[in-house]
Amino acid sequence: MIILQAKSDCCGCNACGDICPRNAVTFESDNEGFLYPRIDEGKCVNCGLCNKVCPIENIADIPNGNSPTPVTVAAVHKNNQIRFDSTSGGMFTALAEPFIKEDGYVGGAVYTGDWNVKQIVTNDIEDLKRLRSSKYIQSDASGYYRTIKELLDSEQKVLAVGLPCQIAALRHFLQKDYDNLLTIDLICRYINSPFAYRKYLDYLEDEYKSKIVYIKPKNKELGWRKLTHKVVFENGSTYYGTFQVDKFMKASMQSNCLSRPACYDCKFKGFPRFADISIGDYWSRKGENELDDDTGTSVVLLNSAKGTQYFERIKRKIKSNEVPLDKVIAGNPALVKPLPKESIDRETFYERINKEPFDVVVDSMCKFPEPSLKRKMVTVLKVIKRELSFSRCHIFPILQFIRLNFFHPAVHSDIWKGNVIFVSPHCDIEISRKASVVLNGYLTLGNSPFKHSKLETRIRMQDGAKLEIGNLSTGGYGFGYGSDVEIFSGAALISKGGPSTNMNTTIICQRKIVIGEMVAIGRNVTIRDNNGGHLININGYRDAQPVLVGEHVWLCEGCTVMSGVKIGDGTIVGAHSVVNRSLPPHVVVSGNPAAIGSEGIEWKM
Secondary structure, eight states: OOOOSSGGGOOOOOHHHHHOTTOOEEEEEOTTSOEEEEEOTTTOOOOOHHHHHOTTTTGGGSOOOOOSSOEEEEEEESOHHHHHTSSSSSHHHHHHHHHHHTTOEEEEEEEOTTSOEEEEEEOOGGGHHHHSSOOOBOOBOTTHHHHHHHHHHTTOOEEEEEOHHHHHHHHHHHOSOOTTEEEEEEOOSOOBOHHHHHHHHHHHHHHHTSOEEEEEEEESTTOGGGOEEEEEETTSOEEEEOTTTOHHHIIIIITOOSBOGGGGGOSSOSSSOSSSEEEEEOOOOTTTOTTOSSSOOEEEEEOSHHHHHHHHHTGGGEEEEEOOHHHHHHHOGGGTOOOOOOSSOHHHHHHHHTTSOHHHHHHHHSOOOOOOHHHHHHHHHHHHHHHHHHHTTOHHHHHHHHIIIIIOTTEEOBTTTTBOEEEOSSEEEEEOTTSEEEESSEEEEEEOSOTTOOOOEEEEEOTTOEEEEOOTTTOEEEEETTOEEEEOTTOEEEEOOOSOOOTTOEEEESSEEEEOTTOEEOTTOEEESBOTTOOOOOTTOOSBOOEEEOTTOEEOTTOEEOTTOEEOTTOEEOTTOEEOSOBOSSEEEETTTTEEEEESOOOOO
């Protein structure tokens, strides 16, 4: 009979429930949402099978003839749509498709209707879309091992995918190797609390006033390395939570308080692995890996002869090259090292998120430590170095930099954090002393790739005008060379940060313009919330109306965004288009006036 002395003795694999011949083992969630076995003593006959199958109790007895030095490969799927929709480089799909096409079965984790996670086994190729991508919270694996054994015993081919503890549990559950079984484990740092994740989703639904309809961890649209948690809501809004600002990521990665207790002393690290193949992210330095275009690259560890032989079959679908094991471990220390202990009071954290909004608890308990004086001085030196480079050591922009950041009453800068205005040559800056420039990141003025360009960048702010820039996610914002930015009295221009505008951007703000995070702006783009004060004798006509450009929008060369327009998240406005009415999210539009050409699109910056 399973008797837990401590929660750290259970990895939640669910194998003890599947092995029980009397169905005496069920699973209950604790206050953190993790499943633990519960024994019905009225049904239990003390056969001891639950103890015998436990991978933690019996790790030394689990059959494992795999190599302690696997062949390691960096790889990406040749199909860009599959790669784009995958957590890394699309290796799960490349490995899984042949099994189903050859009448085999694939097992793995899928979201349920309430955004919990469940292990399933399927032979429906459409289910690969649900199985694709990591889920990052603990899955319910009840029935998983029993189903796989039944299929194997009936001579069906099975590809079983799971976490290292789940694959170890499967190996021990089966008690023998099957020629018709291939196993894949995921490189795992730890597994997160389903309860905490649900509280996080509740916070997002409350923030966006809408139900969630789609979730994609590690979404690629802002670049793979931003580890973006994309969430789409019924009302069409989209949340792009990058690792710098996402509340769940903050609690998970920074405080280590969302992990299952067993993960702090994981028994399934190191080599040899229990799976035939291991897959995960291949993190390399910029320029070091020719496959890395920030759309996701997989690492594949070929642990057994069976895994190596099967991998040869899928090579025509992928691009790959061998990489050293030490570089793989350097980018994935979780291969050999357990998770460090939580840095905050775990019990208090879970008590509070049960009663308070998730974001409030995270912000109060999972704080970044205050930078040391040394760290602040390093930041200041970097700021000085950047301005010298940006200004090309010309005295006039350096004097403008000093005036704006240290003496101008309208500019709220913080050099200790790097939240300053960088000034290039040929900038005409007219900011009223009664205006307000709020910097939640840096602001660059007049950045140009041409060393000798004299194209002037202009920014003008009248009394009461407000310019708000950046957030922690993007670092800052920039108005590129040739930009003309005018903010009239009492008006507000807000950019949530992202790449700089391109050459000759014109922004005319009389009331309010909001530019979402990570908006790509091409050359010669115009955004204006007014018609220049000209009145037209038309019923309902307004000279000025606010403009809202959503998150991750692409405004292509020469397009114009007119007053009163709201552009939905993820939308692309084609070159030289005129947008004079609001647009839904995730569409491509073009023409004058702009008309929808494609819907449901995703694109990578």
